[in-house]
Amino acid sequence: MAQLLRHLAGTGVTHLPKVDVPKPSRVLGKPRPSLVVAETVAVSESVLPVTEAGVATSRTPSRLRAVTPVAEMKSPSSVLGSDNSAKVMQAGPFPETKAVTETIYTDLESRRDALSKLAKCVAGCQRCPELASRRTQTVFGVGNPTADIMFIGEAPGAEEDANGEPFVGPAGQLLNKIVEASQLKRENLYICNILRCRPPGNRNPLPEEAANCREFLDAQIHVVQPKYIVCWGTVAAQNLLNETQAVGKLRGKLFDYRGIKVMCTYHPSYLLRNPAAKKQVWEDMKFFMKHLGVELQ
Numbered sequence: 001m002a003q004l005l006r007h008l009a010g011t012g013v014t015h016l017p018k019v020d021v022p023k024p025s026r027v028l029g030k031p032r033p034s035l036v037v038a039e040t041v042a043v044s045e046s047v048l049p050v051t052e053a054g055v056a057t058s059r060t061p062s063r064l065r066a067v068t069p070v071a072e073m074k075s076p077s078s079v080l081g082s083d084n085s086a087k088v089m090q091a092g093p094f095p096e097t098k099a100v101t102e103t104i105y106t107d108l109e110s111r112r113d114a115l116s117k118l119a120k121c122v123a124g125c126q127r128c129p130e131l132a133s134r135r136t137q138t139v140f141g142v143g144n145p146t147a148d149i150m151f152i153g154e155a156p157g158a159e160e161d162a163n164g165e166p167f168v169g170p171a172g173q174l175l176n177k178i179v180e181a182s183q184l185k186r187e188n189l190y191i192c193n194i195l196r197c198r199p200p201g202n203r204n205p206l207p208e209e210a211a212n213c214r215e216f217l218d219a220q221i222h223v224v225q226p227k228y229i230v231c232w233g234t235v236a237a238q239n240l241l242n243e244t245q246a247v248g249k250l251r252g253k254l255f256d257y258r259g260i261k262v263m264c265t266y267h268p269s270y271l272l273r274n275p276a277a278k279k280q281v282w283e284d285m286k287f288f289m290k291h292l293g294v295e296l297q
């Protein structure tokens with residue numbers, strides 16, 4: 001082949017017509033000739049380095065490449081397989097969340113109504129098929145629709161999945177103690193999670209699942225319009241703030257999220273496993289409450 005090309009170049013032939021070039025399976029699999037696009041190729045030094053097996057070297061023009069016709073492209077779900085379909089993201093927002101986030105809320109009733117519409121939309125959400133097929137119910141969020149402080153956790157656990165309310169298990173009971181000690185009242189807060197469905201085995205939310213559920217979180221924040229957000233745990237902190245550091249590195253300061261002050265601290269379930277970290281959470285709550293004008297001892 002190389003010899004022939006050299007010969008043609010020597011006799012003044014400068015171009016060859018379009019051809020289908022099958023590629024050896026050991027390099028690129030076995031593409032059908034119809035899937036290989038070969039444009040007119042100049043007979044020059046750039047195409048001379050061809051091995052005896054016909055495998056183009058790295059100097060092969062980049063325009064010589066295999067492409068898959070659109071009709072044969074696999075959908076994301078068929079690529080990932082049904083057991084990985086939690087990774088599939090629905091394009092575009094739900095009409096309900098779009099309508100809610102395009103409205104400005106000034107009173108309690110309109111906020112309550114908007115949250116109720118969002119909760120109904122969430123209850124039918126199937127974006128993360130693995131989570132949707134296993135949940136007992138969705139866990140939307142609870143609390144005061146006009147709360148100044150919003151708590152954001154990670155995802156529902158078994159008790160939350162059974163009750164439909166965030167932070168009701170042992171971690172929730174510990175959270176209640178922290179709230180009380182901080183001179184706050186749970187009924188004055190708004191509490192929700194990064195995810196509204198329980199991940200199997202309480203595993204961490206997958207990034208795709210957090211992305212799927214983000215429009216609901218943002219819609220809840222839009223309706224409630226809190227002045228402060230407390231992120232409980234690394235998952236909440238990283239997802240809300242688009243941070244990569246663990247919560248241990250994010251605590252002790254206030255962040256800004258769309259004009260809302262955000263404080264990050266350890267998740268109560270982490271405290272159940274590591275009681276020594278309660279001291280740090282208490283320091284964080286003192287720091288946080290000081291910004292609200294409350295000095296905790």
Ligand code: SF4
Nearest residue numbers: 125127128197212213
């Ligand atoms: S976690 Fe959120 S996005 Fe995923 S199925 Fe549940 S409600 Fe829908």
